Amino acid sequence: MARLNLLEETRFEKLPVSVYENDRIASKKVAYRIADIIKSKDRRGENTVLGLATGATPIGVYAELIRLHKEEGLSFKNVITFNLDEYYPMQSKAQQSYVRFMDENLFNHIDIRRDNIHIPDGTLKKEVIADYCLAYERQISAVGGLDLQILGIGRTGHIGFNEPGSAPNSGTRLVTLDDLTRRDASRDFGGKENVPTKAITMGIGTIFKAKEIILMAWSKKKAPIIRKAVEGEITGNVPATYLQLSDNVEFILDSDAASELTRFYTPWLVKDCVWDASLIKKAVIWLSGKVNKPILKLTEEDYNANGMAQLVTEQGPAYDINIHVFNLLQHSITGWPGGKPNADDSQRPERSKPTLKRSLIFSPHPDDDVISMGGTFIRLVDQGHDVNVAYQTSGNTAVWDTDVLRYVEFTIDFNQSIGEDTALLESTYEKMRKFFEKKQPNDIDIKEVQNVKAFIRKSEAIAGARFAGLQDKNIHFMALPFYETGKKVKNPVTKNDVELTMKLLQEIKPQQVFAAGDFSDPHGTHIICFRIILEALTKLKETEEWTKDCWLWMYRGAWQEFEMNEIEMAVPLSPQEVNRKRHAIFKHQSQKDRPVFPGDDEREFWIRAEARNKETALNYHKLGLANYEAMEAFVRWKF
Incomplete structure (x- = not known):
């Protein structure tokens, strides 16, 4: 019965999804999965081949792997890694390079052999990239393929740097980055204009060959694209939807990233609910938007036709529910954010006393x-x-930076106008200009x-x-x-x-x-x-x-x-x-x-x-x- 209930709750979801309370718990679960694979293959005398991702999402996983290495003796001597992607062009020592990212967040802190690390080379001449990408694929195949590929997801739905329009059988290649991807990366580069327009990435076809695939996502920012990837139709416009075709994939999410999945956002559409006050309020507001009617005009037919028959049966009639939620909303509105003096505050958001707060x-x-x-x-x-x-x-x-010079120039001029010595200021100003x-x-x-x-x-x-x-x-x-x-x-x-x-x-x-x-x-x-x-x-x-x-x-x-x-x-x-x-x-x-x-x-x-x-x-x-x-x-x- 429990299995049937779960299937009913997740019937909109087209691939397996595990949801954890927060990213810290979820990251540890992924790290333990990786550790189990390494230990299992070590016992068999085999190498572990991992496909790794960069960005904010896997940082917690890498931190836990480092802890497991330092405190529990997890060894990476028999681990071979292949990273998903790298900006192009990109020097390996640049602040934004994924070589530097992986060193700082994982490799410098574990016992992995340097010749077992593979990251796409952002320094290549353009004319040799195609041959390099074919060689990257052959290297993965030569070591037996990826045991596990971990992924994040971009807001365009890209996995790796496989942007909208990528083919499901694509291999490692040079790609052009979507404008939204470059905007999201702009903070790392000091402005979008400094973000490379291209990248080298494993293809979707390359990712699909992995024996296991785990896609991770944290925060509400990722919730809309996660819903498309998990519940939407398969489309090249959202490359992550191709993962629905794999039998070896799992999405691991925190509660915020999962918040727009049907079972969490509108649970009444997939199961009988325990109708507490907060869920009733949410459902009635949703229904009002769905049928485009003010709350007080909602009818029992509206409830029944939109998956909310249980609510109106248990808590109805509909008009009583409508009045209740309408009053909750009405009572949330106040022109007195510090509390209204000498007023009955039993249904107001703030206390009336003390009068002045x-x-x-x-x-x-x-x-x-x-x-x-x-x-x-x-x-x-x-x-x-x-x-x-x-x-x-x-x-x-x-x-x-231009504002800094402008303000210092103003200060120099002001001090000169009142007869103050500006020698030190002018020296500092010149130091700033040379730095800029x-x-x-x-x-x-x-x-x-x-x-x-x-x-x-x-x-x-x-x-x-x-x-x-x-x-x-x-x-x-x-x-x-x-x-x-x-x-x-x-x-x-x-x-x-x-x-x-x-x-x-x-x-x-x-x-x-x-x-x-x-x-x-x-x-x-x-x-x-x-x-x-x-x-x-x-x-x-x-x-x-x-x-x-x-x-x-x-x-x-x-x-x-x-x-x-x-x-x-x-x-x-x-x-x-x-x-x-x-x-x-x-x-x-x-x-x-x-x-x-x-x-x-x-x-x-x-x-x-x-x-x-x-x-x-x-x-x-x-x-x-x-x-x-x-x-x-x-x-x-x-x-």
Whole structure:
């Protein structure tokens, strides 16, 4: 019976899928699979042949393999590896090369023989690449083929660098990269214009010959393409769908990457559900969108025709369900994000007492506060709350080099105008110019440049917070140590990051904390900053009485928005308030026109934020609620 139930739940899925709570658990499972293959073949006196991938996805797997080697004696002396791909052209010692990636993340830390490592050569002359690729295929065949190929997946659906249009029987070859693939890689190269347009990759046919194939994916960013790959029709437009033809493949996902699969996103379509309040809310909102009707106009026929007969039978009639969900949405809307004074707060998202609250807004970068919740920020100040803002990092990697020279030139001119000696400034300026002349994409800035970039972002953050109504004493710059590396890849979080956060929390003792909850930013900074806040508050809750009355609200902004069923507080903005928010964002001049790290959305941050806020308001209206100009959305973190 259990097997039948599982088949029913997964009937939309066209290949085996295993889902784990998070990427750490999933990565360890894959590492153990690899270790078992190595040990089994070692016992038989055979070599293990592994197909390896690069990028963020397999890093956890490699870290666990290193631990197994160092702590449990797993040997790689009889392991032969073939990497999937390499950019072309690419020098092996370049920061972005996959040779360097594999050395730093695996090979330098294990006992593998160097002549057993094979990675496509990005330094070849173009005219010899075709012969080289044929030889690469022959090398794989000569050692008995791949025992296991691990894969990631790109947002185009590419595996390796087999972009849309790749043939299912393709072999190792030189390919042209999709524009989206190059945009996704732009941060590693200091801009899309620096990303190579071509790569050498194993073909889909090469991958198919592996005895086992494991495709891994983590995070909600991968959820849409995972659904296409697992549940969609086989098509050259999504090369990963060809894996549906293999009998030896398994997708290993974290819960976020799996979140749009039918069994998780709309489970009522595949099984009987336990209809708790959150699932009812999600299902009714989904149904409203599916049949394009406001919630209060949904009928029993709508429920029955769309896989929700069980809900209306158990919880109906339909009108009662509709009213219940409509009221939940209505009660999430408030013009009083700090709580409405002297009001019944039993059905409001925030408490009415204390009437005036101490609110602390954490901003991972110096502009996330106004981009993501600028309207609410201004509303809290206008309504008399004691608002503080804390900028967790300097954001100094996201400033153009030309801005550095411009600001230093201004400083020199200003000092000269008031009779100050500028000799040291001019010397520093010349040092910067010489550095920029030789600087390569993603080179670490010299300390003087890092400082000026931090000063630029600090001055902009102060201007934005002042525009929102804050006094300078309520503006805090944390410069958390994990970030201050000058590098794209940041240091691990340490107790210093947490202790600095705890100290600020103890100083302010807020009743409200706002933190960035959009974890799809391409920097990865948001989720790191959120985890630091969470650890700090969790530790304080063990001993500090004031934390019992401290609520944590998550906001989102430039990168994504909460699902409608997740939103617990929606703050409506008038056209005038939208305009005030826009001008607060404009104070961040270094991020206007074209930010250094725009992600895959080329629009300016203020345009993205307004579009997202207006879309949230429109979604509420489509469900049958009032038609506001824009809305900022929040979800409360439950400890």
